[in-house]
Amino acid sequence: MFFPRGPTPREETPKTPLTPEAKLCSFDCRWTFCSRPRKPAPARGYQLVVCVSENLTFNSSTTKKKVAVVLSGRQAGKKVVVLQQRDEGTKERPYPHAIVAGIERYPLKVTKSMGKKKVAKRSKVKPFIKVVNYSHLLPTRYVLELEGLKGSVTPDTFKEPTQREDAKKAVKKAFEERYSKGSNRWFFTKLRF
Structure with missing residues (x-):
């Protein structure tokens, strides 16, 4: 799911770091900036990333x-x-x-x-x-x-x-x-x- 880039400058790193130490609940949503080389500008933009913790258990x-x-x-x-x-x-x-x-x-x-x-x-x-x-x-x-x-x-x-x-x-x-x-x-x- 891509969203318009807007006037924000290009960032190659996610807005919030996706580190293994970060405590996640069953799932967590983060916004990252997607910059694709050799692609036109409309293919770039922010995308929604769903992160699922590794220790997800079922009741x-x-x-x-x-x-x-x-x-x-x-x-x-x-x-x-x-x-x-x-x-x-x-x-x-x-x-x-x-x-x-x-x-x-x-x-x-x-x-x-x-x-x-x-x-x-x-x-x-x-x-x-x-x-x-x-x-x-x-x-x-x-x-x-x-x-x-x-x-x-x-x-x-x-x-x-x-x-x-x-x-x-x-x-x-x-x-x-x-x-x-x-x-x-x-x-x-x-x-x-």
Whole structure:
């Protein structure tokens, strides 16, 4: 997100230093000046940087079915639901992580003038399931209850490709049911950034 530069002189350092010693809460927003070499002036300006502390922890009692945003990787910026969490880690993954289900391709906009076929086609959701490190998740205040997913996504799901595909189908069915009901509208809208 870029903002006009204005009359302020060029600075190459952030306005507030991003030091590891700085105490951050769950997340903190800072403004930095972005100067790109060999780019025209409109590409320069202040940008908003979201800093997430490394010691971000999830409360085990409230985390299940909690909606979070993935911060890095292929699905960065996508919304996910935390299905299971492992605070201490496992033998294969010795770090705190969570099994999440999210939306890779969001449903498109639907209007009254569209026919039933077109509405059905535009209401499709492409899901993904993944194991994500806690440091790559930004928890939100939203909660999404998915009754149909109990037992369908487990740590053993990721060992067999066929089990993974079956789990994705179950997640897709649960998400599309939820979307067709019209509940949890925020979860099914794409983040614009």
